[in-house]
Amino acid sequence: MAIVCQNLPDACQHCPVPAPRRRATITSVAEAAGVATSTVSRAFSNPGRVNHVTREHVLAVAERLGYSPNPTAQALESGRTNTVALVVPDITNPYFSGVVKGAERAAAEARLTLVIGDAQENPVHEERLVRRLGAAVDGFVLTASRMPDEALQRASELNRIVLVNRASPGLTSVVADFASGTRQIVAHLASHGHRSFVFLGGPAESWSGARRWAGLRAAADEHGLEATRFGPYTPTTASGPAAADAVLTTRATAVVAHNDVLAIGVLQRLAERGVRVPEQLSVVGFDDVFGADFCHPPLTTLAERTTEAGARAVEALAALTRPGATPTGDDAPVRVLPTQLVVRASSGPAPT
Amino acid sequence: MAIVCQNLPDACQHCPVPAPRRRATITSVAEAAGVATSTVSRAFSNPGRVNHVTREHVLAVAERLGYSPNPTAQALESGRTNTVALVVPDITNPYFSGVVKGAERAAAEARLTLVIGDAQENPVHEERLVRRLGAAVDGFVLTASRMPDEALQRASELNRIVLVNRASPGLTSVVADFASGTRQIVAHLASHGHRSFVFLGGPAESWSGARRWAGLRAAADEHGLEATRFGPYTPTTASGPAAADAVLTTRATAVVAHNDVLAIGVLQRLAERGVRVPEQLSVVGFDDVFGADFCHPPLTTLAERTTEAGARAVEALAALTRPGATPTGDDAPVRVLPTQLVVRASSGPAPT
DNA sequence: CAAATTTTGGCAAACGATTGCCATGTGACG
DNA sequence: CGTCACATGGCAATCGTTTGCCAAAATTTG
Structure with missing residues (x-):
């Protein structure tokens, strides 16, 4: 590792990195306080099980020693x-940052630690992730999972699972x-x-992609669109x-993209090729991600409550993991x- | 929690959620294989410590039982x-997704699990996070930490820490x-x-903000700019x-924003107010985030290697946590x- | 004042894995 | 055939915490 130190006042002093000091354990606190670890x-x-003044004393000693219970040991025991x-599927996709934010918040409220995994748009990687993490967490929120139903069923036998934008x-x-x-x-x-439109599909395994297409087709039927x-x-x-190029081979006057990121890419290409939006072609996306409001032209899109979805999913998971929870009925x-x-x-009247 | 089931084939069957099946432990594998847990x-x-054929047998039994060592127990022991x-500081800021991506990748390569924490742009929250997570992780990568130097020093006594875009x-x-x-x-x-420009500063605690301003000022001196x-x-x-409104009170012909997200907000406001960019005012950002290339006009910005930064930081942390590592010299x-x-x-010749 | 009852704190056994140490069993060599 | 070395597997302690159970102490009650 080549290291360069430049213009960094007070920073590069080549000090050795000290090994972390040992943390206080329940035993050291017990000794210092003159009581048993229990x-x-x-x-x-x-608190009810210990004398008020003993408790004060223990807590004070613990505070002085900077003690806090070791979560690993607690986990092993409980x-x-x-x-x-x-x-x-992909942490860099801005769509998911809303979900992450909501999940973060709900996890903090439920006093849970949140681990984030990136499945890299790959069902195999996703399954491996679930397997590897399985014993280290109380449950999973799988967002837009690409895993086949059987794999989900299998995984749900060992772990509690809540899905976002996927059903099984x-x-x-x-x-x-x-x-x-x-x-x-x-x-x-x-x-x-508009009399016809093209849907630009996302990954084949995407459940929400399938729902989107199914919904669009049904609605198109209702309205007599192609x-x-x-x-x-x-x-x-x-x-x-x-x-975009594929769309331009058709006579469609509108295009609906699997999501905003793809739609923005389409907008860029259309601009390059001199196709005017929405005069010649209307473009619609899904998600209303960061950027959808300032791309050019600003994108018509279906907004979801991603933050809420993340929060609700974590809440549901928390409810599932709480001791006596067996969800039924309501x-x-x-x-x-x-x-x-x-x-x-980005969308407007069809060209005449 | 009100629940609505609609249009979701095969999904809402009100089945009870079964409690997760017990995982195989080292003991159950040992019993099934007829050997000791050791x-x-x-x-x-x-592997060298056990007979070839015994090992094959044990591994086969473990496979059959779906056993994998419990990470919690391993952590407690080791x-x-x-x-x-x-x-x-803020997971929804697209700037950080690059760092996250790089960190994810490097962590996976080093066979480490990555936990992501959101400090909510708040030093207090950040410190609490470090304290809460301290015993559960081998170390921290703190990105653009807002914690004061003393707090960082204190934290580094208990945990290994690597900083990104911050020095201490x-x-x-x-x-x-x-x-x-x-x-x-x-x-x-x-x-x-251009003869003068305005810098739109970010959070007061931001180290990189301070470096940016210091660098800009030094360079401005060199070039005789104000x-x-x-x-x-x-x-x-x-x-x-x-x-944006603050900038418009000055005679500056250029504005450099703390980061792209702020710069994009400025661009939007300038468009609203009919100020032409770059003809009347040049705008420059930092980070080259998703969106900087398709906002209007596309933004001139200082690109950082965020993915690499995330990866390098995790690698450095991994090196630090490897048994006999004491970084010195090189x-x-x-x-x-x-x-x-x-x-x-978004940037061009100064108006004359 | 003795007996019954309630607090209160300690002992020790888990939780699941790792590992130093020891006791076998095997083979080789003199 | 005796000795030695080495390969192999088991025993048991350990990591830090929780918790059921019991005993001592403190309190109430008759």
Whole structure:
């Protein structure tokens, strides 16, 4: 590792890095306080079981020694780690940062530690991640999971699992209302005189991609529009050129992309090729990510409550892991969050 | 929790969620294989210490039972969790997704689990996070830490710490080369005839913000430009209006924002107010985040190697936590990564 | 004042894995 | 055939915490 020190006042002094000092343990606290370890333990976790003044004393000593219970040891003893894992297909996709944020917040409120895993858009990697982390966490929130149903079932035998934007028999999940959302999109296009549109599909394994297409097609039928599906495309701006060029071979007057990132890539390519949006072609995305409001032209898109989805999923997981929880009846597995079409400048009247 | 089931085939069957099946332990494997637990342990971690055929047998039994060693128990025994924590000020800031991605990758390569913490732009929250997680991880990567030096020193006594875009005496860190970067920015502006610019500062505690301003001012001196600092502003698009309006009270022909997100907010506000960019005012940002290339106009910005920074930081941490590591001499604390000015359409000649 | 009852604190056994040490069993060599 | 070395597997302690159970002390009650 080549190291260069420049212009960094007070920083590079080549000091040796000291090994971390040993932490105080329950035993050292017990010794210092002159009580048994069990008393220290109870002073923390079972206040009623120990004399008021003893407790004060123990707590004071613990404070002085900077003691806090070792979570690893607690986990080993109790079998609960108070940690949940959030798995996303691609952490750099801005869509997921909303989910992450919501999950973070809910986890903090439930006093849970959150681990984030990146499945790299790969079911195999995702499954490996779940297996590797399985024993170290109390449960998983799998976002837009690409794992096949059987794999999910198998995983759910060993771990508690909550899904986001994915459903699978018997598993709790939080999903966006794509049925209503896609209807809003198609109604918007139809009202502007469009007669046909192209859907640029995302990854083949994407459950929400399938729901989106199913919803769009059903709504298209209702409104008498023609819908065609292209793809699959990787949902990155890099796929924009291929997707846009494919659309330009058709007579479609509107295009609905699997998500905003892809839609933005399409917008960039269309600009390059001199196709005017929305005059010649309307473009609609999904997700309303950071950037959808300031790309050019600003993108019409279906907004989901991603932050809420992340939060609800973690809450559901927390409820599932709480000691005597067995969800039945009202506490049933699927929660649907509303979606909302945000109309911006990338969509408009069909060309005549 | 109100639950609605609609349009979700095969999903909402109100099945009870079964409690997770018990995992196989080393004891159950030992019993099933007819050997002692120590043999099972060694079959996994010390192959030379156990007979070839016994080992095959044990491994086969373990496979059949779906056994994998419990990380919690291993952690308790060894004192190492093989987990590192990455703390960022705000996970929704796209700037950090690069760091996260790089850290993820490096962690996976080093066979480490990565935990992500969100400090919510708050030194107090950050310190609490470090304290809470301290015993559960082998070390921390603190990105753009807002903690004061003393707090960092204190924390480093109990945990191994590597900093990203922050330096503190004696602590290993990975930082972007702001000295060169800010010189590139100022040279760019000077070459276009600008005589003065405004810097829109970020959070007061931001170390990289201070470096940026220091570098800009030094470079401005060199080129005989006048530099003024405004702020602090929260680095979100929401601060754009206030920041832009402040700039418009001056005669500056260029503005350099603390980061791209703020710069984009400024661009939006300038468009609202009918100020043409770059004809009337040049705008430059830092970070080259997702969106900087497709905002309007595309943003001139200083690109950092965020992915590499994340990866290098985790690698450094891994090296630090490996048994006999004591960095000295060549292995010194500060690593500087190059930066590169990406010139786009938001900057140009000064108005005459 | 003795007996019954309630506090209160300590002992020791888990939790699941690792590892130093020891006791076998095997083969080789003189 | 005796001795030695080495390969192999088991015993048991350890990591830091929790918790069921018991005993001593303090309190109430008759």
